[in-house]
Amino acid sequence: MPTHSAGVADVRSPIHLAPNAAKTFHDLSSLALERDDADRWLAEGPRADDLRHAARQVCALAFSGDHPDARRDVHHVLHRLYDLHLARPVPGMTRNQESVELLRLRKQIEQAWQAWEHNRIGDVPENLTPDAIGGAIKAMWRQHAGHNHPVFEFMRTEADRAQIIKYFTTDYALNMRFYDLIVLSLLGIDEDVRMEVAGNFWDEMGQGNAARTHVRLYRDLLDYLGIEDNPAAFVDALGWEGLGGYNLLLYFALNRREYFRSIGALAITELSDPDQYAKLIEGCRRVGIGTDRPSVLDYYSEHVEVDALHGDGWIDNVIVPVLRRYPDQARAVLEGAAMRLNTSKDYWDWQLAEMRLLGKSAPDAVATL
Structure with a gap:
C-alpha cells in the first residue's frame, strides 16, 4: 500500500513544449x-x-x-x-x-x-470481504506518510498567528464546497445508505440552525480575523497541490462511474480530520486566536467531535452495505482512499512550506493572499 505521495520513479525523455x-x-x-x-x-x-x-x-x-x-x-x-x-x-x-x-x-x-x-497509488489489498474493508482503510491511513502530518504539529507548537491565518485562507476552498460534495454524494444512492449520508448533510446544515451551518461557522472565523471573503482570490492563491486535492473530490463526485472511489476518498476525509483539527485548535489558542471568543473556532471544534463518529459511520453504514451489494468494487474503494491520502499529503506539504516561507520573509506580518 502507498506510503508516500510521490510518483513511481522512472526515467522520462524530456518533453519539448511547442512555442507558446x-x-x-x-x-x-x-x-x-x-x-x-x-x-x-x-x-x-x-x-x-x-x-x-x-x-x-x-x-x-x-x-x-x-x-x-x-x-x-x-x-x-x-x-x-x-x-x-x-x-x-x-x-x-x-x-x-x-x-x-x-x-x-x-x-x-x-x-x-x-x-x-x-x-502513484501503489499496492492495495486484493479480494477483501466487505467486513474487512474498514480495517484495510484505517491501516492504509495510519501507514501513509501523510498520517500525523507535521503541518498540524507545527501549528500546535511553533506557528505564529500570521502563519495560522495563512492556513485558514488556503483551507477555504474545500471547506466552503464540502456542502456541495455531500449533496452530490446523495444523488441516486441506495436506500440503505441514505440515512448516513443525510446525517452528514444535516450536520453540514447545522442540524437546522442557520447560525450553525458549517459554511456560516467558517465565515464567522474569517470575519473575526478580518479576512475578506473572496473565493476567487483564495483559489488563485492555491498551488497545484491544493487545487489537485480539491479537484479530486469534484472529479469523483461529478463522474458517476467514480462513485466507489468517491466513498473511499470521503472516508479518509472523515477519519483524518479529528486529530488534526485538535492540534490546530491548540495552536490557535496558543497564539490568541479565539481566546477572547471561543465560538469562532467552532467550525474546527465541531469537526473534532462530529467527524470522530462520521468516520466509522461512513465505513459501517455506507461502504460496507455498498460492498455487500457490489463486492468486486472493494479495490476501487481502496484506490479512492489512497488517492485522497496522496493528494492530502501533497497539500499539507505545500501548506507547511508556505507557512515556513511566510515566517522567514515577514515574521511579524499579517498573513495576506
Missing part, C-alpha cells in the same frame, strides 16, 4: 469560459484544434514532465470547468455547462491527470 503552447492553453481556455457560447466561439477558425493541441502538450508537461507550473495551470483550468456545474445560479449565466468543446477539454485533462494519479 502554455500561453495558447491559458488564453483559449480562459476566453472560451468567458464567452456566452464557448462552442460557437471555439468553432471560429482553428481555435478548437489549437486548444486541444495546446492542452495535450501542457498536460504532458504537467503529468509526464513533472513540471509544477504546468500542473497548476492545468488544475486551475479544470477547477473552472468543474465550477460550471456548481456555480451559484444567477441571471445572465453562460451556456457553457453543456459545451461540447469544454467537456472535451475536461475529459482530455482528466485522462492525463488520472493516469498520473493511478501511477
